[in-house]
Amino acid sequence: MLRRRNLFQERYNHFLTELKNEILSGSLKPGEFILPENTLSEKYKISRVSVRKVLAQLVDEGLIEKIAGKGNRVKPPVEEIVRQTITLTWFSQSYEQDVLHTIIERYEKSHPYVKVDLVILPAEDYPTRLADRIERGTGPDLFFISDHHFRHLMEQDKLNVMEPYQPPKLLPDEDSYSKLFELFTVDDTLMAVPIHFSPIVICYNKDRFKESGITGEDPVSTWDDLLEVAKKCTAEPNEDGMVDEYGFCFSSSMNRWPAFILQNGGAFVSPDGRSAFATETNIEALQFCNDLIYKHQVSPIYSTSRSYLAEHLFKREKCAMMLSTYYFMNEFRGMDLNWDVLPVPKNKEKATLLLAGSLGINKYSEKVKVAQSFVDFFVGEEAQTLLKQTGCTIPVLRSVAEDDTLLDPAIHPEHYNVFIDSLKYSYSHYEVGLSNESNVIFHEELHMLWANMETAENVARRIDERINQRIDEKS
Numbered sequence: 244m245l246r247r248r249n250l251f252q253e254r255y256n257h258f259l260t261e262l263k264n265e266i267l268s269g270s271l272k273p274g275e276f277i278l279p280e281n282t283l284s285e286k287y288k289i290s291r292v293s294v295r296k297v298l299a300q301l302v303d304e305g306l307i308e309k310i311a312g313k314g315n316r317v318k319p320p321v322e323e324i325v326r327q328t329i330t331l332t333w334f335s336q337s338y339e340q341d342v343l344h345t346i347i348e349r350y351e352k353s354h355p356y357v358k359v360d361l362v363i364l365p366a367e368d369y370p371t372r373l374a375d376r377i378e379r380g381t382g383p384d385l386f387f388i389s390d391h392h393f394r395h396l397m398e399q400d401k402l403n404v405m406e407p408y409q410p411p412k413l414l415p416d417e418d419s420y421s422k423l424f425e426l427f428t429v430d431d432t433l434m435a436v437p438i439h440f441s442p443i444v445i446c447y448n449k450d451r452f453k454e455s456g457i458t459g460e461d462p463v464s465t466w467d468d469l470l471e472v473a474k475k476c477t478a479e480p481n482e483d484g485m486v487d488e489y490g491f492c493f494s495s496s497m498n499r500w501p502a503f504i505l506q507n508g509g510a511f512v513s514p515d516g517r518s519a520f521a522t523e524t525n526i527e528a529l530q531f532c533n534d535l536i537y538k539h540q541v542s543p544i545y546s547t548s549r550s551y552l553a554e555h556l557f558k559r560e561k562c563a564m565m566l567s568t569y570y571f572m573n574e575f576r577g578m579d580l581n582w583d584v585l586p587v588p589k590n591k592e593k594a595t596l597l598l599a600g601s602l603g604i605n606k607y608s609e610k611v612k613v614a615q616s617f618v619d620f621f622v623g624e625e626a627q628t629l630l631k632q633t634g635c636t637i638p639v640l641r642s643v644a645e646d647d648t649l650l651d652p653a654i655h656p657e658h659y660n661v662f663i664d665s666l667k668y669s670y671s672h673y674e675v676g677l678s679n680e681s682n683v684i685f686h687e688e689l690h691m692l693w694a695n696m697e698t699a700e701n702v703a704r705r706i707d708e709r710i711n712q713r714i715d716e717k718s
Contacts, residue, residue, distance in 0.1 A: 264612035473541035476563035492562035505594030512676035518710035
């Protein structure tokens with residue numbers, strides 16, 4: 244008897260939740276009639292009495308109205324109606340926070356039954372905090388998650404907190420770029436929906452290039468070009484013996500220097516999954532990076548102490564070139580800085596890194612359908628256009644990302660579209676076998692090389708030893 248009662252309650256609650264979510268998400272629009280009572284009774288395996296009870300509750304809540312002789316239809320919203328609230332979590336260092344508020348306002352306007360509460364979490368340990376909240380039952384209905392965050396959850400076996408979803412109007416090949424979807428796909432299932440992305444590119448100071456006589460459409464197409472241009476843009480020591488303007492600024496960020504490994508035809512792991520970093524090819528790439536700082540002196544030594552010091556020096560016009568993302572370029576808005584972008588150079592082959600952001604849905608949310616409607620809106624033309632018009636971040640919707648009429652010289656670089664070709668030779672951390680755990684080891688060990696206190700060969704060998712030891716301990 245108890246089991247029958249529980250089964251009834253499950254079916255009743257399922258019907259109530261699903262019908263309400265269809266109204267809140269906009270699947271059932273104002274003025275649209277709901278299915279007849281007998282059809283609903285058969286569909287949800289509950290009695291017509293129970294169906295009427297649910298419909299009566301939705302009438303009381305102001306979501307539907309009963310039309311004599313015709314049935315029940317979705318009621319046009321009124322100002323006094325209590326909106327259904329969904330919670331959206333974002334991380335504190337995101338450059339999209341300002342436009343995010345506008346996107347939420349536009350979504351709420353087109354979905355008058357829904358209110359979106361935005362919760363900002365600290366960037367530090369963001370994916371761990373997020374998963375913990377979801378598992379405790381206090382998590383958001385949907386959340387931002389970068390490819391870095393996604394890998395973290397994957398390595399911690401926490402992807403089970405996410406509800407897979409594929410927006411019907413954002414198909415990887417037809418509407419976007421399939422490579423982005425691969426970053427958030429596991430076993431052919433899309434776990435989170437890409438919303439924006441950025442390859443790593445060369446960002447340069449146009450005035451410094453002009454002053455140094457640097458011309459041509461792609462003046463840094465090879466490593467030799469990069470070095471030559473960096474030398475020309477590096478100032479001579481001043482009367483105090485100090486160089487206050489460098490031609491290039493190397494960055495120790497794991498989202499920057501690995502591009503040099505890939506450009507030299509290197510790899511991070513062997514086919515059997517073990518670390519294979521101490522190869523001649525990789526050591527050559529590391530030495531090239533080190534030589535930029537110490538042998539050729541075209542990059543400041545202190546740039547290795549902080550991952551994003553290169554970008555801050557560039558903003559102060561203390562270096563002519565750096566590797567950077569379209570995300571960080573949002574910081575140039577409103578600055579008196581004459582800058583542009585170029586493709587990354589190559590040595591043995593063309594290669595760069597790829598970063599991306601997505602929206603994930605809480606698997607345990609009672610408002611999954613409403614959350615899906617927000618994702619649909621975010622990857623739609625209106626929200627994606629807002630994203631592009633207000634910053635350099637590249638939208639995931641191809642028609643918007645490649646629409647040159649949306650470019651603003653006060654915001655976007657002249658060669659914004661460099662990203663299109665860069666995608667053809669861009670690789671994610673996951674794709675090249677870089678885990679969050681291995682990244683920590685790289686960061687710890689490479690400080691010795693960047694400080695010029697140890698050889699590239701010794702550092703690379705020690706990285707292999709530490710990573711492979713971790714692998715052996717887990718096997």
